[in-house]
Amino acid sequence: MPALRFSGFTRETFVSLIVVGCVLVFALPIVLAMWPSQQPAALPNGTTLDYSRAELSDVDLADCAADWIDADSHCGQATAHLDDGGTQNIGITREGWVAGLEDGDRVVVQTATPVQGDVLHSFHSVERGTSLLIFAAITLVLVALSVGGKGLRAFVSLLVSALFIWLFLVTGVHEGGNPLAYSAVTSVLVLTVVLHFTHGFGAKTMAAWAGTVVGVGTAMLTGWIFSSVARLTGITDTTSASVFVTGDIDLSVLALAGLLIALIGILNDITVAQASVVFSLLGFQDAGGHDHGGGGRADETPAQRPGESGAGGDGGLGDGNLTRRQLRERAAQASRSGQKKSPSLMKRALDVGQDHAASAIYTVSFSVVGASLAAFVAAKSFGMPVWALMQSEAVAYTIVQLLAGIVGLTVTMPATTLFAIWFAKWLRGTAKKAKSQDAA
CATH class of the missing domain: 2.40.50.100 (RNA polymerase II/Efflux pump adaptor protein, barrel-sandwich hybrid domain)
Structure with a gap:
């Protein structure tokens, strides 16, 4: 009896659905309890x-x-x-x-x-409503042609997430809610729904989700420590306007809340790519449990399995055509490979992940500089030296957010790699066990 199948779903899909269901069961009552009243906006002076x-x-x-x-x-x-x-x-x-x-x-x-x-x-x-709709339609067509179904699901996820952030997070903070509490709930819920809706239910998605949660939590803690030690208040031209409109609000907490939301997309990019790298190195075609290696162990590549010849190896001869000496040499080579299989897999995955994380670090840095370019030009116009500019409230807080995001990136990549390897080994073992039970 195929005990590892549930109504047509693989076990990993079933477990992934259970994880998502538990998150939703836990988060939805909190969302309902915190849901803002959506009252019309008014300034503190009654206007x-x-x-x-x-x-x-x-x-x-x-x-x-x-x-x-x-x-x-x-x-x-x-x-x-x-x-x-x-x-x-x-x-x-x-x-x-x-x-x-x-x-x-x-x-x-x-x-x-x-x-x-x-x-x-x-x-x-x-x-600009009509123009923006036309631009969105053109972009959607290009995404469909280039990325396919996942791209379309990602586009839908973007729209739904933006609507939820506006109705729940922004409105809740406007009505006096704790920015960090609203951002934390929003981050967990958006990450869970968007990741699984876009990339499907499976071990790879679970690894990316877990790695992103770890990275966001690390970045939030780092940002809080850095901003406290640097005695940053969070008061800038933009946040001052927020205080005027919203009233009493902790601006330093608001800045950390903004960091949480900003990191969702950045860290999600790292985790999805890193989980895909691990599964590809293990020979998985997709997250559904199919592999290139014929059901071998999760930490073996086809070249590491004794008794298999590579493409054109040994002239295509099987073990029966090898001499006893050749068999001993192959067994010794397989033994040496087996002793290094786990470190080799981790090292290969981290090599690719380090390249991706490094590029993400300077990508984020350039994005921050680009977004703040007008402020830098204004500071130059006022004759402000660079050392004074870097210590100003707005720029210093931007630097702290950037550094906290980089710390989150450095933790996210190895954490996702470990999660992906663990889930992949569990999946490969599950698939092999299911085949054995089906054959029996």
């Missing part, structure tokens, strides 16, 4: 903000060409014909001038209604 679409006419941006204008100040005006039929005069910031607004353009209008005083209508942004 409410509404947004609507409109078409412009009578656009006047003559005053926006001045040498220096505050980004939030109105330098132009226009008549906005709202989609609901109303008409309003709106103020336009320099952003609208840079975007080249003119009559007939479609825009988003922000309406601020204070507790006392006049209602203010102003330009918020160019309406």
Whole structure:
């Protein structure tokens, strides 16, 4: 009787489903208990903000060409014909001038209604919804053609994760929830669902999931220690705006929460690739338990198994055509290979993983520098020396987050390798045992 099959599923698929089910059973009640109320946003002074679409006419941006204008100040005006039929005069910031607004353009209008005083209508942004949908459709087609089904599932996972982060994490923090608690729940739930939905249920996915959880936890702890020792407050221009809008919030905790979310994608990339490397080195075609080596041990490659000839080896002769001396030499070679099989597998997997982790480190570094390039240029414009720039709150916190992410990367790669080897050995042994039971 094939005891290792459950209603058409392999044992590894069954165990993977059980793991995901346990995570969901544990996490979903917490999500429901923490789910924010989704109340309309309002500023601490009681001002409410509404947004609507409109078409412009009578656009006047003559005053926006001045040498220096505050980004939030109105330098132009226009008549906005709202989609609901109303008409309003709106103020336009320099952003609208840079975007080249003119009559007939479609825009988003922000309406601020204070507790006392006049209602203010102003330009918020160019309406880009249609363009973004077209761009997304083009990208989706390219992903489908290049990556296939997994790419499409990854795209769907991205959209669902973004929606969940907005509705649960962002809204929860806005309503006064603990940023770290919301980020931790979001990270575990998103990692579990996205990884298994995109890559399937199996030992390889479980290894990637476990390695990512270890890496994210390590990076979070490292970031907390580094930021505490460096006495970082987390107060930057962006976070100051968050305090103004949200009210009382621990900005240092908010920064760590942001680090958690940022690391999901970075570490997930490392873990999935590293788990695939281990399974490929072991001769697995996929995570379903099929292999190239005919059911040998998990820590053997085909060349290490006695009694098998390689491609063209020994002229294609079997053991029956070898001399006794040749048989002894083959047995001795197999014995020597067997003594080194586990270290060899670990070393080969780590060699590839180290290349991937190293490239990820400088990829992340360049991404951080690119995202902060405008701040660096502004600092240069103010004549700030590099040693002072590196110690400023915004840049120092970025450096701490970067270093914490690198620590997470260094832990994630070997941890995932160990998980993948363990799961792969268990899988190979399970497959071999199942074949023996089926044959019996």
